Amino acid sequence: MVKVKAWWIFYRKIFLYSLLLTGLAFLLAGSLADTLSPSFFGFTYAFLSPFVHLFFYELGNPREYYFYANLGLSRIRLRLITAGISLVLITLISLLP
Amino acid sequence: MKGLHVDSVVKHFHTTKVLSDVYLSCLPGEITGILGRNGSGKSTLLKIVFGSMPADHAYVKIDGKVYINRADRPSKIAYLYQDSFLPAHLKVSAVLDLMAVKHLAGHPTVQPILNNTIAEISGGELRYLEILFILNRPVPYIILDEPFNGLSPLLKEEVKEIIQAAARAGKGIILTDHDYRNVLDISTQKYIMKTGVLKPFQDPEELRPLGYLP
Numbered sequence: 001m002v003k004v005k006a007w008w009i010f011y012r013k014i015f016l017y018s019l020l021l022t023g024l025a026f027l028l029a030g031s032l033a034d035t036l037s038p039s040f041f042g043f044t045y046a047f048l049s050p051f052v053h054l055f056f057y058e059l060g061n062p063r064e065y066y067f068y069a070n071l072g073l074s075r076i077r078l079r080l081i082t083a084g085i086s087l088v089l090i091t092l093i094s095l096l097p
Numbered sequence: 098m099k100g101l102h103v104d105s106v107v108k109h110f111h112t113t114k115v116l117s118d119v120y121l122s123c124l125p126g127e128i129t130g131i132l133g134r135n136g137s138g139k140s141t142l143l144k145i146v147f148g149s150m151p152a153d154h155a156y157v158k159i160d161g162k163v164y165i166n167r168a169d170r171p172s173k174i175a176y177l178y179q180d181s182f183l184p185a186h187l188k189v190s191a192v193l194d195l196m197a198v199k200h201l202a203g204h205p206t207v208q209p210i211l212n213n214t215i216a217e218i219s220g221g222e223l224r225y226l227e228i229l230f231i232l233n234r235p236v237p238y239i240i241l242d243e244p245f246n247g248l249s250p251l252l253k254e255e256v257k258e259i260i261q262a263a264a265r266a267g268k269g270i271i272l273t274d275h276d277y278r279n280v281l282d283i284s285t286q287k288y289i290m291k292t293g294v295l296k297p298f299q300d301p302e303e304l305r306p307l308g309y310l311p
Contacts, residue, residue, distance in 0.1 A: 013186075061185075069147070
């Protein structure tokens with residue numbers, strides 16, 4: 001349970017900023033195109049979230065990894081989770097009719 | 098067999114050998130102090146023991162069990178990183194909860210700032226809190242990388258007291274710091290790291306020929 005809580009605290013920042021950037025991209029693309037598929041939103045989020053991870057944790061504050069490591073979440077595990085969520089999202093969107 | 102035993106640690110950074118067949122042990126109740134110049138490999142060794150850095154080779158045995166998988170070691174070891182590492186946006190109360198140290202909520206230093214975020218705490222006070230939280234983690238072994246860094250003389254004394262109290266409570270503690278006087282004050286086992294080799298010593302006078310003390 002602690003690991004789940006810790007993971008959510010870690011991922012919440014990635015989630016919120018990725019969502020914000022995806023929304024902006026959606027608005028920008030919407031102003032340029034006549035119609036936009038909802039899957040565009042999902043693909044954009046899946047593409048952006050690893051970069052948000054990179055920006056906030058790898059470049060911004062890599063020291064925080066030691067907090068999560070003490071709670072049993074290694075740096076590699078956290079990277080894999082972010083990448084995994086993107087992959088699952090892309091797979092789900094691809095399966096949509 | 099009780100104790101944290103680390104053996105045959107070898108680490109290269111590219112072609113440079115940083116750690117050369119290092120052996121280190123720490124028993125419950127012991128305070129193992131490691132001294133060494135900048136870049137001698139102290140922090141690298143501690144990260145390898147904790148599991149946050151891979152080694153070319155390392156044998157880590159904790160209380161009789163060999164820990165091959167690095168990710169399993171935080172269940173037995175807590176690690177204080179050399180700089181502040183708590184997420185700035187979290188409240189102190191949330192950190193207490195996550196780190197399983199809720200019993201510290203009534204501590205005189207913690208209680209007044211329970212609802213503050215980490216970002217609102219001053220540098221020295223934050224370092225003290227990090228040390229307090231790490232020492233109280235429900236694990237038998239503690240690694241402290243530069244615990245005296247950035248602390249006032251008064252806080253250094255308090256930190257020495259809480260480290261010794263944790264050792265008296267049965268925890269095995271490994272620490273390193275450039276403040277060698279305070280390390281020597283509280284350590285029950287003393288080592289010097291030089292050119293990737295860890296050497297035990299008893300008398301600080303032994304450090305002069307090694308070039309650590311003037």
